[in-house]
Amino acid sequence: MSSRVCRTCGGSDIDVDQARGSAVCTGCGSVLEDNIIVSEVQFVEGSGGVSSAVGQFVSADGPVKAPLLGSGFHTGVGKESRAQTLQNGKRQIQQLGSQLQLNQHCLDTAFNFFKLVVSKHLTRGRRTEHVIAACLYLVCRTEGTPHMLLDLSDLLQVNVYILGKTFLLLARELCINAPAIDPCLYIPRFAHMLEFGDKNHEVSMTALRLVQRMKRDWMHTGRRPSGLCGAGKVVTMATATFMWLMTVPPPALLVAARMHKFRRSVKDVIGVVKVCQTTLRKRLTEFEDTPTSQLTIDEFMRVDLEQECDPPSFTAGQHKVKMQQLEQELARKLDEVEGEISCYKEEIETELEKSRPKLRGIYAAYAKEMDPEDEDVLSSPSDPEDKEGDDADLQAAAQRLTQDFLCQVIQEEGGRAPQEVETEGAGLPAQGASLASILGNASLGLQESFHTFNLPEPDQNPDEDPSPSGELDLEGIDDQEIDKYILNEKEVEVKTELWTKQNADYLKEQKEKEERITKEKEQGTYKEKKKKYKKREQIEAATAGEAIEKMLERKKISSKINYDVLRDLNQPAGSPASEPPGGAAAAPRKRLSRRRRKAGDANAELSAGATMMTKRFRRLISSTPRKKKAAPQVETAVVTETASEAVPEAPPAAVPGPAPAEAPPPVETEEEEEAAEEDCVSALRLVGDYGCEEEEVF
Amino acid sequence: MDCCEEAKLGARRLARCLQKLGFKVRFSAFRVVNVLAVCSMPFAVHLVDFTKNNRPIASYEPELHPAATYRIKNLKATVQVFSTGSLTVTGPNVQSVASAVEHIYPLLYECQKPRCK
Numbered sequence: 001m002s003s004r005v006c007r008t009c010g011g012s013d014i015d016v017d018q019a020r021g022s023a024v025c026t027g028c029g030s031v032l033e034d035n036i037i038v039s040e041v042q043f044v045e046g047s048g049g050v051s052s053a054v055g056q057f058v059s060a061d062g063p064v065k066a067p068l069l070g071s072g073f074h075t076g077v078g079k080e081s082r083a084q085t086l087q088n089g090k091r092q093i094q095q096l097g098s099q100l101q102l103n104q105h106c107l108d109t110a111f112n113f114f115k116l117v118v119s120k121h122l123t124r125g126r127r128t129e130h131v132i133a134a135c136l137y138l139v140c141r142t143e144g145t146p147h148m149l150l151d152l153s154d155l156l157q158v159n160v161y162i163l164g165k166t167f168l169l170l171a172r173e174l175c176i177n178a179p180a181i182d183p184c185l186y187i188p189r190f191a192h193m194l195e196f197g198d199k200n201h202e203v204s205m206t207a208l209r210l211v212q213r214m215k216r217d218w219m220h221t222g223r224r225p226s227g228l229c230g231a232g233k234v235v236t237m238a239t240a241t242f243m244w245l246m247t248v249p250p251p252a253l254l255v256a257a258r259m260h261k262f263r264r265s266v267k268d269v270i271g272v273v274k275v276c277q278t279t280l281r282k283r284l285t286e287f288e289d290t291p292t293s294q295l296t297i298d299e300f301m302r303v304d305l306e307q308e309c310d311p312p313s314f315t316a317g318q319h320k321v322k323m324q325q326l327e328q329e330l331a332r333k334l335d336e337v338e339g340e341i342s343c344y345k346e347e348i349e350t351e352l353e354k355s356r357p358k359l360r361g362i363y364a365a366y367a368k369e370m371d372p373e374d375e376d377v378l379s380s381p382s383d384p385e386d387k388e389g390d391d392a393d394l395q396a397a398a399q400r401l402t403q404d405f406l407c408q409v410i411q412e413e414g415g416r417a418p419q420e421v422e423t424e425g426a427g428l429p430a431q432g433a434s435l436a437s438i439l440g441n442a443s444l445g446l447q448e449s450f451h452t453f454n455l456p457e458p459d460q461n462p463d464e465d466p467s468p469s470g471e472l473d474l475e476g477i478d479d480q481e482i483d484k485y486i487l488n489e490k491e492v493e494v495k496t497e498l499w500t501k502q503n504a505d506y507l508k509e510q511k512e513k514e515e516r517i518t519k520e521k522e523q524g525t526y527k528e529k530k531k532k533y534k535k536r537e538q539i540e541a542a543t544a545g546e547a548i549e550k551m552l553e554r555k556k557i558s559s560k561i562n563y564d565v566l567r568d569l570n571q572p573a574g575s576p577a578s579e580p581p582g583g584a585a586a587a588p589r590k591r592l593s594r595r596r597r598k599a600g601d602a603n604a605e606l607s608a609g610a611t612m613m614t615k616r617f618r619r620l621i622s623s624t625p626r627k628k629k630a631a632p633q634v635e636t637a638v639v640t641e642t643a644s645e646a647v648p649e650a651p652p653a654a655v656p657g658p659a660p661a662e663a664p665p666p667v668e669t670e671e672e673e674e675a676a677e678e679d680c681v682s683a684l685r686l687v688g689d690y691g692c693e694e695e696e697v698f
Numbered sequence: 699m700d701c702c703e704e705a706k707l708g709a710r711r712l713a714r715c716l717q718k719l720g721f722k723v724r725f726s727a728f729r730v731v732n733v734l735a736v737c738s739m740p741f742a743v744h745l746v747d748f749t750k751n752n753r754p755i756a757s758y759e760p761e762l763h764p765a766a767t768y769r770i771k772n773l774k775a776t777v778q779v780f781s782t783g784s785l786t787v788t789g790p791n792v793q794s795v796a797s798a799v800e801h802i803y804p805l806l807y808e809c810q811k812p813r814c815k
């Protein structure tokens with residue numbers, strides 16, 4: 001500090017005493033400065049003779065603004081909550097991260113993610129440990145560490161899909177692109193866990209090659225990365241009898257280990273990589289099918305086959321499709337052959353009929369009458385399918401034979417025969433068309449088929465409500481079929497018994513609960529469990545007076561409130577009201593302030609009304625405008641006991657915020673002055689150690 | 699028969715069943731809210747490339763699900779692409795599902811895996 005000149009004597013010799021905190025002129029002895037701000041550590045004696053240092057801890061990554069001296073009363077409380085959340089989060093990150101052996105840089109990055117998450121309010125409604133885990137995994141992905149979501153879920157004993165959901169949400173909200181995980185990353189880690197000793201590196205390299213091979217052979221897409229690694233490490237000693245995993249890395253590990261003559265059983269690998277035996281087996285079989293498996297160990301290390309294979313599930317799918325196609329071809333051929341046979345049959349029969357004797361006379365008349373009936377009888381059975389057509393043909397032939405004695409109607413029969421042939425002929429092309437539809441539609445001819453869907457749809461929509469009354473339309477429902485679905489008496493008994501047995505625990509619980517409730521009701525100690533209340537509809541009122549009246553109507557007011565005061569609040573020259581005691585009055589008063597906020601133009605009256613209120617209430621009013629102003633400082637809010645209720649107050653306070661924006665400052669200053677005058681003990685006691693509010697200047 | 703009509707028929711049959719069991723049944727305001735369709739591409743798809751090309755609309759987490767999910771916002775349809783080339787499409791109606799397939803086909807074609815052997 002530059003030496004100053006003494007005001008009284010003009011001397012420049014100033015003695016600054018740090019301990020006493022004073023600056024004194026040595027010439028004339030006048031004190032120039034008193035109570036200099038010093039950076040000394042002071043100690044005070046606490047109860048029991050314990051001395052402790054004076055001061056508070058300010059954390060490095062706490063709130064950016066230092067807490068105000070004498071404590072920013074409301075803002076201090078708000079900041080502390082946020083600081084506490086971050087502190088808690090940091091601690092958990094450190095804990096979890098150290099279990100995963102993440103370095104400090106990763107943990108710091110994770111903490112930064114966490115800070116982002118908290119600032120975006122994404123922690124609401126989620127368990128902190130889930131959020132922490134998701135942040136850590138995000139770091140693992142961006143840094144490329146060999147940690148799986150499975151590991152995290154193992155440590156936390158949480159379902160991996162739940163963690164996955166949280167992780168995906170955070171990645172989306174924070175706009176972070178987590179790069180896809182490469183199975184090769186896991187190999188060194190699993191290798192280490194399988195303890196290959198000196199040859200660890202070699203086995204890892206072999207496994208890496210295998211995984212890369214598998215990648216080329218499409219085994220790794222769509223599979224969990226851990227599976228691929230494990231198989232590579234643990235391989236049979238001599239030959240290609242591999243057991244395979246579901247996902248890609250484990251087979252590679254399996255194979256590599258065996259190639260280097262390490263005995264690692266499937267069980268070892270499974271324990272390390274967390275996949276099941278069946279999947280490992282399957283993976284190995286798939287590898288067996290690839291041409292690479294035919295190479296010897298040396299060849300594999302030297303040569304890289306150019307040829308790449310299709311993914312195993314793809315080939316399996318193709319195989320299935322081929323089988324289906326073959327079956328359909330066979331079926332079609334069978335039908336064709338059958339068709340030919342029946343054609344021959346027809347021809348033979350017509351020939352036979354021609355060679356039969358013709359009837360004359362009265363029998364011809366009978367025959368003519370029978371014909372229309374015959375046609376109906378014959379045409380209906382031959383319609384549906386070929387098999388039934390064959391039977392119907394036989395029947396028709398039998399009928400014809402019997403009628404032939406009577407009839408003379410060769411022309412009708414001749415007409416009938418081609419008719420039947422036609423129906424059979426129609427059957428075959430119909431089947432052919434259906435085959436085509438099954439096999440086809442690989443092209444973008446999708447459009448045609450979907451356009452046909454479109455056409456009926458707009459037609460249907462006007463017909464949508466044939467029964468607006470809700471009557472069930474029974475058209476197209478086969479009652480007999482429905483009856484089959486319904487169980488009969490015996491079945492019902494059996495099923496009831498089964499169900500009761502299965503759900504015995506639940507039923508017992510329910511019964512006990514009922515008994516407990518009835519017992520408590522009798523005793524009179526029955527407590528209704530907290531039911532979730534729907535948000536109460538806000539009171540719409542034009543003026544403050546109206547709002548107060550409506551509120552009075554709605555809410556059951558306690559006896560400790562002076563209603564006259566409330567009603568007179570609007571009048572500026574209001575009668576001096578007796579100040580009602582605090583306590584229960586605080587709650588309705590707060591709502592009162594909320595309603596009055598809604599009224600909007602209540603501020604003028606507020607200042608007048610404020611004189612009648614206790615300091616606490618004034619505190620509330622003054623706090624809400626402060627909240628409106630200091631937007632970043634709004635976290636939780638306000639006064640001690642009303643902290644929890646203040647949060648719902650904040651949104652309604654914010655709503656009329658923009659409207660009476662200019663009013664708050666004058667209101668505040670007025671209130672501040674008034675607050676300064678009054679010395680309410682109760683409020684001070686509440687405020688406690690935070691010091692005197694009055695001295696604050698905004 | 700159109701699949702939406704079939705769905706309505708199925709629902710009516712169920713209602714009829716309940717009616718027969720003695721419950722008072724009212725059947726009104728039936729509407730299809732979700733349609734699920736499957737189809738298959740004649741080629742395999744490289745999911746990692748597909749996801750990289752279509753960030754952030756496509757998402758692929760092999761640890762959680764073997765398929766890449768592609769959500770089409772304006773159609774409100776979701777397509778799940780498997781590495782074999784099979785697709786599962788879900789949407790609010792048949793038209794949106796069809797459009798989704800049309801939409802995604804060129805994107806898949808780019809990331810296809812050519813058939814060898």
